[in-house]
Amino acid sequence: MPQRTSLADADCSIAQALDVVGDWWTLLIVRDTARGVHRFDALQQELGVSRKVLTERLRLLVDAGVLTREPYQDRPVRYDYRLSPRGRALLPVLIALQDWGDTWVLGEGETMATTAEASQEAARVRALKGTRLPELLLPGSDGRLRDPVADTPYTVLYCFPSAYATRDAYPPGWASIPGASGCTLESCTYRDQLADFTAAGATVHGVSVQRPDEQRALAEKEGLRFPLLSDADLALTAALRLPTFRAAGVSRLKRLTLVVDRERTIREVLYPITDIEASVREALKAVRRGTG
Structure with a gap:
């Protein structure tokens, strides 16, 4: 293999x-550690890379402070590889690359908060069914760190692009982005049917990349009685490779719904969503199927 040229002395931060x-x-290793794959053998299986190459790349990322190496076994010594704060700061880069790929490589270059039913993006998202949501905490609109998965038989995570308490807070051109409008309607529909979800054994959580204070203003205005969770740091988005689009310079979640059981297994995926009120009914049906 040709010797890799170092760019460390280049007078350019990109280089x-x-x-x-x-x-x-290296970026694929960062992607998979963000998804909760932390051990050497599991990384090798996910990536299909040789042990030699994986060893070299892990060493590079540890030396660069992107990954930490934490022993989980003494004899022989084996390690978990986890993202450091420096590594987690790469998550927006990964999401931007994914968005670019979805939009310009797999798509037609149009900014959308949804996708076509038969798209590769939709297939990737629907393939989350049966997978496990990694353990993580997200700040809630009430200021508390919360596990997205509640201690109830099921949790409905509805991910939405953005919803604001005042109309002038929306980015310019928001209404012209296919699939972007309707987030307040979605939240209010879950609010109005919350008793049905509770009776069926489900907790409802809304998720967007907005700041907690923005979510709190919406929750207070609309009288939402369930938590809104902020994925502003893109931890959940990166962990599940959730689809995004960019508006006003911010990566925002496309509209989708996950039904997750208490063991963190994703039991149902609704994506793309073209009828918001129907999607809420479908989420409730999925919960009832699981608990019935």
């Missing part, structure tokens, strides 16, 4: 960043 993560395996 210096690429010196750390410019190899495709």
Whole structure:
């Protein structure tokens, strides 16, 4: 293999960043550790990379402070590899790459808060059914850190692009983005049917990339009686490779719904969503099927 040229002395921060993560395996390792894959053998299985290459890339990422190495076994010594704060700061880069790929490689270049039913993006998201949601905490609109998965038989996570308490808070051109409008309607529909979800054994959580204070203003205005969770740091988005689009310079979640059981297994995926009120009914049906 040709010797890799170091860019560390280049007078450009992009070049210096690429010196750390410019190899495709390194970014894929960051992607998979964000998804909760932390051990060498599991990473090798996910990536299909040789042990030699994986060892080299893990060493590079640890030396660069992107990953930490934490022993989980003494004899022989084996390690978990986890994202450091420096590594987690790469999540917006990963999401931007995914968005670019969905929009320009797999798509037609149009900014959308949804996708076509038969798209590769839709297939990727629907393939989350049966997978496990990694353990993580998100700040809620009430200021508390919360597990997205509640201690009830099921949790409905409805992910929405953005909803604001005042009309002038929306980004310019919001209404012209296919699939972007309707977030307040969605939240209010879940509010109005919350008793049905509770009776069926489900907790409802709304998720967007908005700040907690923005979510709190919406919750107070609309009288929402369930938590809204902020994925502003894109931890959940990266962990599940959820689809995004960019508006006003911010990566925002496309509209989708996950029904997750107490063991963190995703039991149902609704994506794309074209009828908001119907999607709420479908989420309730999925919960009732699971608990019935």
